[in-house]
Amino acid sequence: MMRKLDQRGVAAFEFCVVAVAFFTLVFTIFDLGRYAITMQSLRALANAGARATTVGGSGSACYTDAMIKKTAPTCSGDPLPSDTAKKNVAPFLYSGGLTPTLNAITGGNAVTVTASEPGFKMLMPIWGASLDAPSASITVPF
Secondary structure, three states: OOOOOOOOOHHHHHHHHHHHHHHHHHHHHHHHHHHHHHHHHHHHHHHHHHHHHHHOOOOOOHHHHHHHHOOOOOOOEOOOOOHHHHHHHOHHHHHHHOOOEEEEEEEOOEEEEEEEOOOOOOOOHHHOOOOOOOEEEEEEEO
């Protein structure tokens, strides 16, 4: 006659095996969603900076002035110097004590506005440093 084996602890072991994969998947989805929202916010901030550079929303319309004078634009620096203006465009970028940077650079016959989040770090170590410090830029041709 066969003796019945003890089944105690099997459910706990199965939970451990499945839970590792499940929680890795959940945190990966959370981390990639956080990265996607950060990238979208950086794109919105770069677009707002380009708009401020071209139409002078922050008091400096170097692009428009250059168009009127038919000269190459010489825009540089932060098109939205106040943090309040940046927070109105992309409030998510200020979560966790982070501060985004915005910079306009003139090169040739174009103005490139770049927004970046230098302190951003991915939560899951599987990405390495490849997705840390995301940035988005927009180029406005002259």
